[in-house]
Amino acid sequence: MFEVIGERINTSRKLVQAAVAERDVDYIIDDVKKQKKAGANFIDVNAGARIGHETEDMKWLLDTIQPIAAVPLTLDSPDPTVLEMAFKMVEKTPMINSISLEKERFDAMMPFLDGKECKIIALCMDDTGMPSSSDVILGRAKSLVQELNKIGIPTASIYVDPLVQPISVDSKKGVMVLDAVRSIKAEFPDVHITGGLSNISYGLPQRKVINRTFVSLMMVAGMDSAIIDPLDKKIMATIRTADMLLNHDDFCMNYLKGVRAGSISS
Structure with a gap:
């Protein structure tokens, strides 16, 4: 089944940053509950936008979210010190966002990850x-x-992000990443493929239509996870329908559940 990483609890979003600064528990809890109800399998938590406050903000967010999240959290920070603190706080096996081959980031993250039980997003970026x-x-x-x-990180716990790039800059970028995903899955069948999708449509009109079409193509190629807004009903309906058509939804149960709930409609 396709896994949705809910992206909304990120202090780069103005409303979230204001809620965190004001310690608005109700706003954060309401948003997390909505993401979970919409089908998020993980809740990404990023507190990095308020410079100088990341550690305290991350701690407050985890204290606020964890009792009601009911799904694992994705701990999102480039700072291993923040991640170490957050890792000790979580109850469910978390996902870590992220590591790359950029030397500074790689050298900082590898000692942190060594020996830990977690899932990890691995960006195909280097220097x-x-x-x-x-x-x-x-x-x-x-x-x-x-x-x-x-x-010691097993392949099945690795979520490779092939880094989607805008086709408005180069029309071959879509085909390039689709080919890459197919090759990665052929080489490592147990690895997961994840990432943000919206870069594909950057600079073009009707971006949501492009994003919905693209996620279907990526799922056929082997993508089985994405970092998205689960409150976007149309892309969630596309994902659930594609999951069914790709034989990832036994007896069409998730699709039928979505139709009955009104989240999948024509």
Whole structure:
């Protein structure tokens, strides 16, 4: 089944930042409950936007969210110190967002991850910049999986992000990432594929239509997770329907549940 990582609890969003600054428990709880009801399998928690307050803000968010989340959390920070504190607070096995092959980030994250039971988002980025071909994406994915395996992270706990890029800049970027996903899944059948989808439509009109179409194509290629807004009913309906058509929904139960709930409609 496709896993949705709910992206809304991020202090880069103005309303969330205001709620965190004001310690507005009701706003955060309401948002998390809505994400869970809409079908989020993980709740991403990012407190990095208020410079100088990340540790205290992350702690407050976890104290607020954890009692009502009912799903695992994705701990989202580039700072291993913040992640170490957050990791000790969570009750369910968390997802860590994220590691990459960029030397500074890689060197900081590997000691933190060593020996931990967690899922990890692995970005196909290194110090040379964004990947320029499907072969480059595959090569970076191989390196990430191999290095994470060395410190005890099983392949099935790795969520590779192939880094979706805008087709408005280069119309081949969509095909490039689709080819890369197919190659990664052929090489590592147990690895997960995740990432943000909205970059594909950057700079184009009717972006949500593009995003919904693209997620279907990515699911056929092997994507089984995405970092999205689960309150976007149309993309959630697209994901649940595609899951059914790809034989990932036994007896169409999730699809039928969505239809009965009104979240899937024509």
